[in-house]
Amino acid sequence: MASVINHTAWIPCSLLPPPADPRPVRPFNADSVNEPLTTIDEAQLVQRIAQRDRQAFSQLYDRYAGALYGTALRIVNDPDEASDILRAVFLQIWNQPGAYDPWLGRPFHWALTLTRNLAIDRLRSLKRRYRFLEEETGERDHSASEWAAGPSEFIDQKKVASIRAAVRTLPLEQRQAMEMAFFGGMTQNEIAETLNQPLGTIKARIRRGMLELRDGLKGAV
Amino acid sequence: MIDERSEAEASLYVLGALPAEEVREFERAMRADLELQLLVNELRAAADTLVVALPRRDPPPPLKQRLLESIDRQEGFAGAAAGGNQLEPPAWQSWMPWALAASFALLCLLLIALGNSLRRQATEARQQLNDQLAGQQREQNNLRTQAEQKAAAYQQQLTELQKQIVRKAEDFERQRQAVEKESENKVLIVQREKKGLEVELARKTTHNERLQQQLADAWASIHGDPFGTIRMAVLDATSDSPTRATAAGAFDLATGRGQLVVESLAPLPPDRDYQLWLFDPNLPGAPVSGGVFGVDEHGGARLQFQPAVTLQAVDKFAVSIERKGGVLAPQGKMVLASH
Numbered sequence: 001m002a003s004v005i006n007h008t009a010w011i012p013c014s015l016l017p018p019p020a021d022p023r024p025v026r027p028f029n030a031d032s033v034n035e036p037l038t039t040i041d042e043a044q045l046v047q048r049i050a051q052r053d054r055q056a057f058s059q060l061y062d063r064y065a066g067a068l069y070g071t072a073l074r075i076v077n078d079p080d081e082a083s084d085i086l087r088a089v090f091l092q093i094w095n096q097p098g099a100y101d102p103w104l105g106r107p108f109h110w111a112l113t114l115t116r117n118l119a120i121d122r123l124r125s126l127k128r129r130y131r132f133l134e135e136e137t138g139e140r141d142h143s144a145s146e147w148a149a150g151p152s153e154f155i156d157q158k159k160v161a162s163i164r165a166a167v168r169t170l171p172l173e174q175r176q177a178m179e180m181a182f183f184g185g186m187t188q189n190e191i192a193e194t195l196n197q198p199l200g201t202i203k204a205r206i207r208r209g210m211l212e213l214r215d216g217l218k219g220a221v
Numbered sequence: 222m223i224d225e226r227s228e229a230e231a232s233l234y235v236l237g238a239l240p241a242e243e244v245r246e247f248e249r250a251m252r253a254d255l256e257l258q259l260l261v262n263e264l265r266a267a268a269d270t271l272v273v274a275l276p277r278r279d280p281p282p283p284l285k286q287r288l289l290e291s292i293d294r295q296e297g298f299a300g301a302a303a304g305g306n307q308l309e310p311p312a313w314q315s316w317m318p319w320a321l322a323a324s325f326a327l328l329c330l331l332l333i334a335l336g337n338s339l340r341r342q343a344t345e346a347r348q349q350l351n352d353q354l355a356g357q358q359r360e361q362n363n364l365r366t367q368a369e370q371k372a373a374a375y376q377q378q379l380t381e382l383q384k385q386i387v388r389k390a391e392d393f394e395r396q397r398q399a400v401e402k403e404s405e406n407k408v409l410i411v412q413r414e415k416k417g418l419e420v421e422l423a424r425k426t427t428h429n430e431r432l433q434q435q436l437a438d439a440w441a442s443i444h445g446d447p448f449g450t451i452r453m454a455v456l457d458a459t460s461d462s463p464t465r466a467t468a469a470g471a472f473d474l475a476t477g478r479g480q481l482v483v484e485s486l487a488p489l490p491p492d493r494d495y496q497l498w499l500f501d502p503n504l505p506g507a508p509v510s511g512g513v514f515g516v517d518e519h520g521g522a523r524l525q526f527q528p529a530v531t532l533q534a535v536d537k538f539a540v541s542i543e544r545k546g547g548v549l550a551p552q553g554k555m556v557l558a559s560h
Binding site for chain 2: 052054057058061062065066067069070071073074079082083086087090091094095105108109112116159160163164166167168178179181182183185186187188189191203204206207209210211213214217
């Protein structure tokens, strides 16, 4: 069962209106030590990692590694570099589990942020630029096995299909601008310059794309 | 309500595309706006799904094993380092755990007290905020009610004014139509009166002319030639006349009366009459009828006549055979004519 924190760090959660799909983080319970690792949520895994629980670390790796490796590979476009990045991310998770702030989102968002930052830094150090690949999230049909998430991963197969459908419905120019920012670490000005488009156009594309993606995902995640 | 600019900034912020100088400003604005914070959370969750939508790429299988070995080495090194320190424990370490435990217990008590205090403060602050929110909500409702009442009153006044304007416009239109109708009636009356006066003027003018003519004739008869207005002529048979008839005619221009004496004219069938014609040089081609007549067994006749038209002059007399009762213009044979 995945958990999503819909509150921010700046205000107490009691003052916020209830989220659309409230799934609060379960507090750590000593009894959960005896619970099978495949059934406990990600936040509890991180708590166990903080207690130097090697099995919890292994379980978190099994859940996240595919998505994080795919992200790193998408950014640096080099399997060896992507492996190095993934290794660095998980070492950071093992060594600094206290850096995870539940107010800022679920552990996956934290791990994904670490991965993106490392990969984008690596990309810049290699003096390379992110290359938008339309077929990766575009119109090309991938086989079910390519998209399928394993049973131990953080999100189930039906949701993956719904998410992919929501992303595929976005117009190409919106998806391109969003990915150049998210995967390429490019600012709005750099995207506008690269695509040779006015800044206002880029802002509008990203805004529309994000809102459409958010609306399209309602009920999927 | 979040405007489009804030939505765009939130999207760029979540994707990491907002410039650094704008990030600080956006975060400051976000701290003061709960709705914006919720939007950012929603967009952040949406951005994470971009990764989920990527094709699955499994990392190399040995990577996990190498990673686990790395952390095992780290933990082992830490454990070994801890074991090395136990070889020569200092003397003060015998009482150090008790001191640490006591300090920890004291610290726990302090933290519990601090936690309770903070909890109370949070509860009070929450209560105050709730009260303020409720008060603001009530005030907002009151203001909304007042605004709605005022709007309704203004709308009613506006409706009343519109009705008054419509009524005034209708009254004005009715008055305008009445004035127009009255004016038209007056114009018709004036026109009728004018036409009557013109007819009367024409009649008076004709009468005046006639009187002047009569006066002139009377004056001429008194002071001038008594026979100056009498025209006389002898009429001879024409080539179309079956007999050698003759006639004499006289016409007084002053009185408009005349006399014709005929001899030896042939008798006519019952459906025919003789008709006298007088020719006025002022009316060329339009002889004036002097009347119809028949003849006795000797072909004689005496006719006193007065044409219906006033003649200014007569220079010729003629007699034609026409259908019974006469005609407006000569159509039959001329049997007598003056020279």
